[in-house]
Amino acid sequence: MMAASLHVYPGQDRPAGLLAVKLGLETHNINIHTFPDGESLLRVTPVRGTAIIYASLDHPNDKLIHILQAAQALREGGAARVVLVCPYLCYMRQDKAFHEGEAVTQKLLGPLLGPSFDRIITVDPHLHRVSSLVEVFPGREADALSAAALIGEAVTADDTLKDAVLVGPDGESRQWVAAAAQASGLEFIVATKERFGDRDVRVCLPDADQAKGRPAVIIDDLISSGATMQACARLLLDAGASRVEAMAVHAVCGEKDLGHLKDAGIARVRSCDGILHTTNAISLAPLLAKALTREVSA
Numbered sequence: 200m201m202a203a204s205l206h207v208y209p210g211q212d213r214p215a216g217l218l219a220v221k222l223g224l225e226t227h228n229i230n231i232h233t234f235p236d237g238e239s240l241l242r243v244t245p246v247r248g249t250a251i252i253y254a255s256l257d258h259p260n261d262k263l264i265h266i267l268q269a270a271q272a273l274r275e276g277g278a279a280r281v282v283l284v285c286p287y288l289c290y291m292r293q294d295k296a297f298h299e300g301e302a303v304t305q306k307l308l309g310p311l312l313g314p315s316f317d318r319i320i321t322v323d324p325h326l327h328r329v330s331s332l333v334e335v336f337p338g339r340e341a342d343a344l345s346a347a348a349l350i351g352e353a354v355t356a357d358d359t360l361k362d363a364v365l366v367g368p369d370g371e372s373r374q375w376v377a378a379a380a381q382a383s384g385l386e387f388i389v390a391t392k393e394r395f396g397d398r399d400v401r402v403c404l405p406d407a408d409q410a411k412g413r414p415a416v417i418i419d420d421l422i423s424s425g426a427t428m429q430a431c432a433r434l435l436l437d438a439g440a441s442r443v444e445a446m447a448v449h450a451v452c453g454e455k456d457l458g459h460l461k462d463a464g465i466a467r468v469r470s471c472d473g474i475l476h477t478t479n480a481i482s483l484a485p486l487l488a489k490a491l492t493r494e495v496s497a
């Protein structure tokens with residue numbers, strides 16, 4: 200049996216290390232040198248078995264060429280199989296031309312990454328206008344995992360949230376808040392949202408009264424500008440919630456936007472560690488390890 204190994208993108212050692220420990224995998228750094236003209240020279244540790252590349256694809260433009268280089272180097276070096284673990288998959292939100300002349304970058308992901316990887320694993324990608332990740336990567340093994348149950352378990356583990364109501368801030372979030380509610384046994388309500396611009400949303404929450412006198416936890420896939428969380432938090436506080444927290448699978452917001460979340464009355468923001476962020480509180484390692492079990496035992 201040829202062993203599997205984990206090849207880690209620079210700077211992502213912590214979450215990759217937790218995954219390696221769960222699976223008992225040997226880890227290797229991916230080394231990248233940038234030449235003065237901006238081109239990169241990438242070096243991996245050659246292996247014979249299954250090479251698993253760990254590279255979350257936030258701030259993706261350089262990373263996209265780097266992971267293609269890594270996959271090519273690993274195949275040339277004799278890897279039997281190359282698997283990409285990207286807890287955050289970039290460009291999934293640019294899934295149509297919102298204005299004339301715009302590139303639909305989601306459609307580039309399949310032809311760009313598909314040929315280099317035998318399997319692609321990600322967590323809660325933005326599947327809004329496509330129903331499955333296989334539509335993005337036709338003919339490839341492509342797994343879209345969900346962290347919603349992990350978020351539900353984190354709520355359950357917190358004694359201060361024993362009688363909390365879980366809140367989805369828009370229609371799309373129902374899938375995460377419903378799964379988190381199932382994992383935690385708590386009630387949930389779901390809002391509706393209209394978006395007028397990057398930081399301009401209107402949220403309606405007809406059931407906001409259910410939060411009166413109780414803590415509320417808003418659960419979503421993503422915090423980007425934070426506008427969705429802020430609008431929802433204001434409604435909950437106006438309805439008499441005793442405390443409002445926010446939990447998301449992926450946090451991409453900057454420090455300034457985090458400040459705005461605090462100003463909107465959100466007492467605590469927690470995210471999973473698929474994107475490295477100051478709000479990271481939930482490790483995705485158990486979820487990723489489960490999906491990778493067959494790679495390790497193959």
Ligand SMILES: O=P(O)(O)OC[C@H]1O[C@@H](O)[C@H](O)[C@@H]1O
Binds near residue numbers: 425
């Ligand atoms: O409102 P911000 O934080 O900018 O954007 C995040 C929201 O926009 C949607 O794509 C996500 O599903 C989430 O509800």
